[in-house]
Amino acid sequence: MTRVLVPLAILEGETVPAGLPTLLASTDVTVLGYHVLPEQTPPDQARLQYEDRATAALDDLVAEFEAAGSEADHRLVFTHDREQTIDRVAAETGADAYAIPGVTGPVDRLLVALSGDVAVDRIRSFVADLIADREIDVTLFLATDDEPGGRESLETAAEALAAAGIDAETELAVGDAPFEALLGATADHDAVVMGERAPSLRSFLLGEDEERVAAESVGPVLVVRSSDGT
Numbered sequence: 001m002t003r004v005l006v007p008l009a010i011l012e013g014e015t016v017p018a019g020l021p022t023l024l025a026s027t028d029v030t031v032l033g034y035h036v037l038p039e040q041t042p043p044d045q046a047r048l049q050y051e052d053r054a055t056a057a058l059d060d061l062v063a064e065f066e067a068a069g070s071e072a073d074h075r076l077v078f079t080h081d082r083e084q085t086i087d088r089v090a091a092e093t094g095a096d097a098y099a100i101p102g103v104t105g106p107v108d109r110l111l112v113a114l115s116g117d118v119a120v121d122r123i124r125s126f127v128a129d130l131i132a133d134r135e136i137d138v139t140l141f142l143a144t145d146d147e148p149g150g151r152e153s154l155e156t157a158a159e160a161l162a163a164a165g166i167d168a169e170t171e172l173a174v175g176d177a178p179f180e181a182l183l184g185a186t187a188d189h190d191a192v193v194m195g196e197r198a199p200s201l202r203s204f205l206l207g208e209d210e211e212r213v214a215a216e217s218v219g220p221v222l223v224v225r226s227s228d229g230t
Contacts, residue, residue: 001071002129004222005095007032007086008061010054010076016061019104020220021068023191026132029065030093031074033058036082043078051076090225096126097193097224104190104219110136111189112168114157115143115178118195123224124157127193128164130222138166139189143173143181150174191219196226 004024008014010033033054037046058074065072075093079085090098112127114120127138140157144150154170161168173181186192 001028002026002097002126003028003030003093003095005030005032005086005090005093005098006061006065006101007034007082007089007098008101009034009036010057011035011050014101016064016101017104017220019107019190020099020101021065021070023107023130023220024065024099025069026130026134027070027096029062029070029072030089030095031058031061031065031072032086032089033061033074033076034082034085035078037078037080039080043080046078047076050078095225096122097222100221100223102191102219102221107190107219108135108137109189109191110138111141111185111192112138113141113182113185113192113194114153115141115182116195119224119226120153120157120195122227123193123195124160126222126224128161128166130193131166133165138168139171139185140168141171141173141182141185143176143178145175147172147174189219192221194221194223196223 004027006016006029008016008031035046035050035054037043054076058076062072062074075089077085077089086098112123114123131138138161140154142150142154150172154172158168158170171185173185
């Protein structure tokens with residue numbers, strides 16, 4: 001079964017947007033509640049102080065995903081390194097992807113970004129499992145300097161999804177900066193699927209482009225992990 005990790009800053013009140021449990025209804029879900037500690041604070045000390053409150057919040061979130069149809073569980077981690085924790089728990093749980101929660105209602109249109117050094121086959125397989133037999137419009141997006149090669153890649157991906165019963169539109173951006181082109185393409189979509197080696201993804205995850213993304217009203221982003229988890 002496809003599994004999605006949903007990391008949340010649990011003690012800061014971060015929660016899931018209304019449409020995310022429904023979007024992930026065809027997957028298994030692990031909710032990762034994390035809290036980043038100052039360097040001098042031992043994790044065990046924080047756990048004694050905050051575990052009950054954090055666990056109660058996680059139980060409520062798991063119930064939301066289960067009500068939508070997912071098999072769901074949770075992990076609670078007090079950490080000094082958010083990124084390392086997400087990578088470690090994703091590997092431990094065998095997660096195929098992890099979610100960056102955004103703000104959205106129902107997801108009717110999904111943008112699938114294939115730009116950069118990403119595992120296109122894994123993304124394509126993930127999208128097929130995610131959508132299953134639901135009526136969600138899919139746009140395959142690619143930013144490249146190679147127009148003929150880009151069109152061929154999009155056609156190949158669209159044909160593979162069609163074989164899984166999913167009709168996808170294609171959108172090619174030629175010569176634009178990949179991340180800027182992606183931001184422009186998100187405006188007409190409710191959620192995004194992309195690979196973890198997509199251009200500028202690390203800075204995106206770490207929040208450096210947070211304000212630019214928010215300005216484009218990006219909903220949830222599902223990041224498909226590469227085969228080696230890096």
